[in-house]
Amino acid sequence: MFNQIDLEYNGPVNDPKASWLITLCSVLGFLIVLTLVLLNYDAHNAGLRPYVEGSLSSSGVTNPVTAVLLNFRAYDTLLEIAVLLIVVIAVLPLRNSKTSLVRCIEVTNHDLVLTSLQRWLAPAVLMFAGYLLWAGATQPGGAFQAGALLAGACVLMFQTGVYRVNYTSIMARSLMACGLAMFIAVGLALIWFEGSLLKYPQDYAGVLILLIESGATLSIAICLASLYSSLIDIPGTGHAATFESGS
Amino acid sequence: MSSELLYSLTGLGLFAIGLLGIVVAGHVMRKILALNIMGIGIFMLLIAIAKQDGSFVDPVPHAMVLTGIVIAAAGTALALNLMVRLHRMSDPKQGKPK
Numbered sequence: 001m002f003n004q005i006d007l008e009y010n011g012p013v014n015d016p017k018a019s020w021l022i023t024l025c026s027v028l029g030f031l032i033v034l035t036l037v038l039l040n041y042d043a044h045n046a047g048l049r050p051y052v053e054g055s056l057s058s059s060g061v062t063n064p065v066t067a068v069l070l071n072f073r074a075y076d077t078l079l080e081i082a083v084l085l086i087v088v089i090a091v092l093p094l095r096n097s098k099t100s101l102v103r104c105i106e107v108t109n110h111d112l113v114l115t116s117l118q119r120w121l122a123p124a125v126l127m128f129a130g131y132l133l134w135a136g137a138t139q140p141g142g143a144f145q146a147g148a149l150l151a152g153a154c155v156l157m158f159q160t161g162v163y164r165v166n167y168t169s170i171m172a173r174s175l176m177a178c179g180l181a182m183f184i185a186v187g188l189a190l191i192w193f194e195g196s197l198l199k200y201p202q203d204y205a206g207v208l209i210l211l212i213e214s215g216a217t218l219s220i221a222i223c224l225a226s227l228y229s230s231l232i233d234i235p236g237t238g239h240a241a242t243f244e245s246g247s
Numbered sequence: 248m249s250s251e252l253l254y255s256l257t258g259l260g261l262f263a264i265g266l267l268g269i270v271v272a273g274h275v276m277r278k279i280l281a282l283n284i285m286g287i288g289i290f291m292l293l294i295a296i297a298k299q300d301g302s303f304v305d306p307v308p309h310a311m312v313l314t315g316i317v318i319a320a321a322g323t324a325l326a327l328n329l330m331v332r333l334h335r336m337s338d339p340k341q342g343k344p345k
Contacts, residue, residue, distance in 0.1 A: 023270045031263040047305035064306035080314045087321040091328045227324035
């Protein structure tokens, strides 16, 4: 059945039409049950909102989503950044190269529109990401939105082909790890001072959250961008040269 | 019909489409896409349920979705990478296995 590696499933299928029909019927039945559950769902229960609103004043931020993400459920966010880092470690080549983080390469076929777009857009994206990070304390925004924007800037940089971000360099690797490292460092320091993991003292909560978010923004940006480039790593298109050490 | 209910039902529909896709699709790429559609349906349902009477919003599902989006993106990237590796490992000259 699966003795040879292939992306298509070529195992025994008795009757494709019948199995398709059975699957469709089961999914439809499942959908009907879920719809009935949803229609009978009591939407007027308050959820966890009263608890969040009750302790929002001691969380250091005024945006409830940021308070949940980085204060009440900070452990979740810590694990999330860890998962992102683990995926990047799984995807990235093991060799690390000695070249610098960003290199300018000579390309013969300049895409004038993309290049000038990147030249104009990249600073604006950088500034907007900084704003989003800062605004996360009071409005919708925060580390993830800012990180995604920065990753978008990196992808744009990749698309123009003029600059190469070398994700295997030491600098990129330390940037990827800095978010988790900062998170764990703050957590351990809080164990020392407060006696419990990620239980912020009320006076310093805002500062600590901003500190963690800044590290997380950089990490998320570089991690997402490296995940993107790992998929585009096609031999012969020139991008593979990024992963070669020193060349 | 309130808009929350409409969004919830749309989320359920997306979930069902994704589920059907995972079971029926032949190619791994389609399965990964179907898994993403399924995830997006669940996110949509969570966001719709978070909206309570009036303008009050439960922030906890929002935070969960925000976490989930990043995890889903990372998981998709890992799955696509594994798919590409699998494709390169299999010898295309050999043709399809019987």
